[in-house]
Each structure stands twice: as structure tokens, then as C-alpha cells.
Amino acid sequence: MLEVLPLGGLGEVGRNMTAVSFGDGYVVVDMGVRLDAIQAFEDANLANMSLQELVKINAIPDDSPLRKEKVKAVFLTHGHLDHIGAVGKLIRPYRAPLYGTPFTLELVRRLVLEEDERRVEMVRVRPGERVEVGDLEVEFLPANHSIPQTVFLLLRQGEHSLLFATDFKLDENPLLGPPTDLGELRRKVGEDLEAALVGTVRVDEPGPTRSEGRAREMLEETMRRVERKGKALLVTTFSSHLVRIKSIVEISEELGRIPVLVGRSMKNYFSAAAELNLISFPPDLPVYGTPGTIKKFLKKANGSRGDYVLICTGHQGEPTSVLSKIADRKLPFRIEDDDQVIFSASVIPNPINQNHRSLLETKLLVQGARIHRDVHVSGHAARVDTAEFLRALSPRHLLPCHGTPEKLEAMMELGRELGYGRENLHLLENGHPLRLGG
């Protein structure tokens, strides 16, 4: 028997968590938060909120169906907060070890457990390696996404096999690590994959999703085109997207400007990557993450704005980000006419982000900035890429996951087009188990 019990991430974007049983206790994959729910309650102190309160506002998964069960291990697919952000709130009562790639666990340690990792046993597994937990075998297969060391998880026990492919893209030029090789993945997964949970974040877009190499070309073209002598150049992107940040750093140097990372989370992710020697950055790259050092640097940069590229937080218009605080004149750096601001990110489509972002853009525009949007490629497979992935791996059962009802339905439709019948195509709901194979 194979049971899949989703506890979050179905019918919504965020708070991903799925329990799996092969008949002898459970293992869990991912424990994420839902960022829009957290933003909606930004005045509340989440650290002080009880588990019940956090579940009630849909900020973390509702793991109540699992509380009385034996949980043998928790596995993490990658380091985005919608996959790891609830570890600190949920894992301890299970007394289960936490398995993840080194970078993912470094982020858990720094961002989620805030360096208080007592009582959580962490097992670091490199992409490409496999581990055994009792009779269960779990392979960490390398995947391309928008954060380093993302994996597909392949769970095998007896005749059962289940693949987690929540967040991935097909990328022929990812700039870090090898390109996606579906033939190789097929060989590792085998000819007879029983079931796959496949993420739907961008499956409602035709695609194909462009490669990270293309993002670098777009950035290079834009940064060269908008470069104005003596004017500020600010670029904002995801702090966790270290490959993208490396591209921006390199292009800045080619332009003869000094790249500088500014913002608390910029420093957090950069330090985690540096600790593991994951990506090579210039050894003297300035990185400012504390309020004091940020203010001191920006005061200096304000008088010599043409010397730098400010790589800063704020791509979604988050009110506490560096870019928002600059726009609000809360930091000693003033936007002037013809300063250039590049958004190397798309707006994550929820009403809070959309409002924050348009407010930020308006503030920047009225102060004279020129804005350049969407210099970005997605980290998620679109429809054609997902179809190619499904054809290559041909799981017997398709379980759409990680998406709003519309996105789950788009994947159902793609499944039907690829020949999946009612008995092989499963629309899951949080809290409702699916049992396969008697």
C-alpha cells in the first residue's frame, strides 16, 4: 500500500507539506509556510503565535491528521521558505531526523531555527546521493530551479515508488551545475514509476520556460542599455537566487561599477552559500546586512552613485526591504532624476504583492527613477516543459501539487491530454489521503 496524505500546498501556493506511508509509519516531505498569509498578518509576531493560531490563518500546514502517527523522517526538496519555513514550528514533537541537501539545511539552520538547532537531528545528503530509512530508500536527484541544490526526491519501498517533482524547470544552460538531462533522470527513476507529485506553479503558461543563461543575457542587455554616467543603478532580485545574483555581480564589474549586496536577507543567503563554497563570488564583494552598515554605506554611495550597482532586496515591494525604505526616504540614499531601477523578478501574483509592488513603483517614479520590469526567467516548468517531463518519466499515476485550484486543474487537463484516465489522475485535497495499490 502507498498512501499520500497532503497537509498543505493543495489549492494554494505555499505551506507545502505531504506525508507518505508504505504501511509502516509515515515520512514527511517539506514543511513550508504560506508567505501571503504571513504578510497579511505582518504586525503579528509570528514567533510568539501558537501552532493553532498559525494554522488558523493558513500560514503553516495543518498537521493534525499526523500528530498521533509515527513519523520516521522529514525530507526537504529545496530551501525556499514555502518548503522549509515551518520546520521550526512543526518538527520537534515528531522527534524525527531532518534530511536535506547541505545548502537547504544551512538555510534551515540560519533562517528557520535561527541557529537554535538543538533537538533537531540534521542529515546532510548531497544531490545525487541516496539514503535508507528502514526499508525505505530515498534518492536525492539533482533538479534545476531558482535556488541551488534543489532535488527531486524518489521514494522506493518494496514494489512501490513515488517521485516528488514539486519545483523544477528544464534548463539547457542553468549557469550552475549540469543542464537538465531527462534521459539520465529516466534511467535513475526506472521504467516503472508508480506515481509522481508534480508542481503546477507555471503549468497554466504555455512556455517553454527560458533558461537561466537567457536571464543573464537579458540582464546584460538591459544593464548596458540603461547605464547612465553618474546615475544610480539599482537591481533587485530574489536573495535566494544566487546564480542570478552572480550574473548581476559579473555584469556590474564588466560595466566598471562596483557591485554591492544590500539587505538583511541578501547577506543571509550569501553567507550560507559562502559557508559551503557553493558559488564563487569576488573575494572582496561588499555585502551589507545590518541596519548600521547599510546606512553607513548608502550615505557614502549617495554622493558617488555612479560608482556602484546596488543589488538590493525589494523585488516584491516588501515594505521592510531596502528598496522600499529608499523609496520612503527612510535611508540616506535619495532617488534622483534618471536613476535606473531594474526588477529581475516577476510579481508573485497575489493581491498583497501586487499592491506593495505598484506602490513601490509609484514612489520611485515620482522621484524621477526609470523602471525596468521583468528582466527575469521563471524557475518553474511551464506547460510544454511539464509535458516533456511527464512523457520522459511516464509515471502511472499523476498527482498535481503545489498550486491554486486553477493551476491544479490546468495540470489535470494536461494529464488527460497525455492519456491519463480517471483512475490514474488524482486531484488531491489537503487533509485527504490517497491510497494506491491496495
Ligand SMILES: [Zn+2]
Ligand atoms: Zn521553490
